[in-house]
Amino acid sequence: MSGSGATGGGSISGLCITDIPRELLARVPAEQRGPGLGRDAVRLLVSPGGAQPSLHAFRELPHLLRAGDVLVVNTSATLAAAVDARLGGEDVVVHFSTRGDDGRWAVELRAPAGRGTTRQRPGGPAGAVVELPGGRRLVLEEPLAAGADRLWWARPSSAPYGLPQLLREHGRPIRYAYTERDQPLSAYQTVFAVPAADGSGSAEMPSAGRPFTAELVARLVSRGVQFAPLTLHTGVASQEAHEPPYPERYAVPATTAALVNAARAGGGRVIAVGTTAVRALESAADARGVVRAAGGWTDLVVTPERGVRAVDGLLTGLHEPEASHLLMLEAVAGRAAVRLGYAQALARHCLWHEFGDVHLLLKEDNRHGVHC
Numbered sequence: 105m106s107g108s109g110a111t112g113g114g115s116i117s118g119l120c121i122t123d124i125p126r127e128l129l130a131r132v133p134a135e136q137r138g139p140g141l142g143r144d145a146v147r148l149l150v151s152p153g154g155a156q157p158s159l160h161a162f163r164e165l166p167h168l169l170r171a172g173d174v175l176v177v178n179t180s181a182t183l184a185a186a187v188d189a190r191l192g193g194e195d196v197v198v199h200f201s202t203r204g205d206d207g208r209w210a211v212e213l214r215a216p217a218g219r220g221t222t223r224q225r226p227g228g229p230a231g232a233v234v235e236l237p238g239g240r241r242l243v244l245e246e247p248l249a250a251g252a253d254r255l256w257w258a259r260p261s262s263a264p265y266g267l268p269q270l271l272r273e274h275g276r277p278i279r280y281a282y283t284e285r286d287q288p289l290s291a292y293q294t295v296f297a298v299p300a301a302d303g304s305g306s307a308e309m310p311s312a313g314r315p316f317t318a319e320l321v322a323r324l325v326s327r328g329v330q331f332a333p334l335t336l337h338t339g340v341a342s343q344e345a346h347e348p349p350y351p352e353r354y355a356v357p358a359t360t361a362a363l364v365n366a367a368r369a370g371g372g373r374v375i376a377v378g379t380t381a382v383r384a385l386e387s388a389a390d391a392r393g394v395v396r397a398a399g400g401w402t403d404l405v406v407t408p409e410r411g412v413r414a415v416d417g418l419l420t421g422l423h424e425p426e427a428s429h430l431l432m433l434e435a436v437a438g439r440a441a442v443r444l445g446y447a448q449a450l451a452r453h454c455l456w457h458e459f460g461d462v463h464l465l466l467k468e469d470n471r472h473g474v475h476c
Contacts, residue, residue, distance in 0.1 A: 124424065128453060130460035131284040133291050134315070144315045147461040149449055153468030154440035157448045162315045162462060171328025172372030174363055175419075176381045178310040179333045181297040184275030184289050185307040185340075188216075189242075190235040197222045198234060198242065199278055200271065201255055201307045201340040202352065208257045209267065210248045210350075212340050221281040227253035234258070237274040240267075248350060255340065255350065268303025278308055278340065282457060292458075295321065296333065296377075304353065306338040311458035312378030312420050330367070332360040336384040336402075349383070349428065355399035356388040364395045364414060373466070375417035379429050382406055382415055382436070389414035406432040408439070417466040422449055422456045437465035 134145040144162050151157040160168065169175075185200045195216055202210040213234070214222035227247065234242040241261040248255040260267055277292045294313035299305070321331070336354040364374050364385065376382040386406055388398035393413040406412060408431060418436045423429045433442045445463055448454075454461040 124456055126282075128450075128456055128460075129282040130455040130457045131282060133287065133459045142317055144317050144320055146315050147452075147454060149445055149452075149454060149461065149463045151437055151441040151445035151463065151465045153466060154438055154444070157441075157445045159448065159452050159454075163320065165320065165464075166323045166327050166329070168464070169324065169327070169329050169375070170373075172330075172367060172370055173328075174330045174332050174367040174372055174374050175324070175377055176332045176334060176360070176364065176374060176385055176415075177296045177313055177316075177377045178294075178306075178336055178380045178384070179296050179298040180304075180306040180310055180335050180337050180380070181299045182277065182289065182292040182294075182309040183305040183307060184271045184277055185305075186222075186278045187236060187271065187275050189237075191232060196225070196234065198236070199307060199340045200267070200275075202337065202350070203267075203302075203304045204257065208245070208259050209242075210255050210339065211242065211244075211258045212255050217281070220279055220286045224254075227256050236260075236270060238270060240270055266303065271303075280457075283459070296331075298333075298335075300335075300337075304337050306336075306380075307340045308338050309458055310336075310338060310378050310380050312381075312462060314458065315462060316377075330363055332363040333357070334360050334381060334384045336380040338380055349405060351401045351403040352380075352383070353400070354384040354387060354402050356384055356395065356397060358397040361388065361395040361397050368393065368414070373416040374414055375419060375464070375466075376415050377419045379418070379420055379432050382412065382418055382432055385414050386412055406435050408434045411435050417464060419462055419464050421458060421460055421462055422446070422454060424456075433463075433465055436467060438468045441465055441468065 135141050135143055146162045148160045148162040149157055187198045189196050189198045197214045197216055199212040200209050215225040217223040228244055232244045242258040244256045244258050246257050247253045277289055292309040295316050296313050334356045336352055339350050339352055367374055383404055387402040387404045389395045395414050412435050
C-alpha cells in the first residue's frame with residue numbers, strides 16, 4: 105500500500121514534517137471525486153535524481169517515458185482480507201496477511217473502531233481459538249517474529265471449507281481510518297491483477313499500479329514501453345509502528361528476467377511500479393544487476409547502503425514520514441530527490457495513500473533524462 109495508516113510526526117530525508125495535513129489524505133478513489141473521472145485522474149510527481157521535480161497529470165506518463173523502457177508490474181491480486189470474528193467474548197477483526205507454505209496464515213487481530221475501521225489490540229495469546237464465520241476456526245500458535253506480537257501464525261481448521269472461499273464469502277478489503285467509506289474489492293484490484301490458483305494474494309493492494317487503465321497501458325505499449333510482470337504477495341502493513349517489511353512470497357519469471365536484462369543491455373530504463381516490484385526484482389538480481397528467474401520467500405530490505413542493482417526508477421505512492429519504504433526511495437534516487445519531491449508534494453497539495461497521487465523517482469545518474 106502507499107504507506108501505513110498512521111500520520112504521526114517524523115522526518116522525510118531531512119524535511120521536517122510533524123503531520124500530513126488531513127486534507128492531503130486521499131479519502132476516496134480518484135474516479136469517485138467527480139463525474140467523468142477515471143482511475144488515471146491522479147497527478148504524477150517526477151523526481152529526476154537531484155534535479156528539481158515537476159508535476160504532471162498521470163495520463164502524461166507515455167510522454168515521460170521512452171521506447172525501450174520497461175515497467176515492472178506486480179500481478180498479485182488483492183484479497184478480501186478483513187473478516188469479522190470472535191475471540192472469547194470479544195469482537196475482533198482478523199486481517200489475513202500471508203499464506204504460509206505449511207497451510208498456516210499470518211494474521212493480525214484488531215479491535216473494531218466503528219464505521220468499518222479498526223484499532224490496534226494486543227496479539228495472541230498462544231492457543232487462543234478465533235471463531236470465524238461459517239463454523240471455521242483459527243488457532244493462534246506463535247508470533248511471526250521473535251519479540252513482536254502484532255502478527256501471529258494461525259492454523260485454520262480443516263472444515264467445512266477452505267480459507268479462500270471464506271474470504272470470498274465473508275471478507276472485505278482492509279480499510280484504514282483515513283478513508284471515507286468501505287469500497288468494493290474491485291476498487292482495490294489493479295489492471296495487472298491475476299488471481300492465484302491456490303488463493304494466495306495481497307492483503308493490501310499493490311497500489312502503485314492502481315492508476316493504470318487498459319487504455320493507458322495500450323498507449324504506453326504503442327510508444328515502445330514494455331511491461332514485465334512478476335508477483336509479490338504483500339502482507340499487512342503496520343498502521344501504528346513503522347516496522348521493516350516481513351518476509352513475503354515472490355516469483356520472478358524467466359521472461360521478465362530476460363526483458364529486464366535486455367533493456368539494461370540496450371540502454372533502456374527499468375522502472376518498478378511499486379516498492380513490491382523493487383523488492384521482488386532486486387531479490388532476483390545478482391551483484392552485477394543481472395536478473396534470473398527466482399521465487400520463494402524474500403526478506404530483502406532495500407536501503408541506501410545496500411542500493412539497487414537492477415532498477416533505474418520507481419513509480420510509487422506518497423509514504424508516511426516514518427515509513428521504512430522511504431529508505432528504498434533513497435536507494436533508487438538519492439536523498440536529495442526524495443527531499444525535494446516531498447517538499448513539492450506538500451507545496452502542490454498532492455494526495456497521500458493508496459487512492460492518492462503517485463511519484464516517479466529516477467536514478468540520479470540516469471543518462472536518458474525525462475522526456476517532457
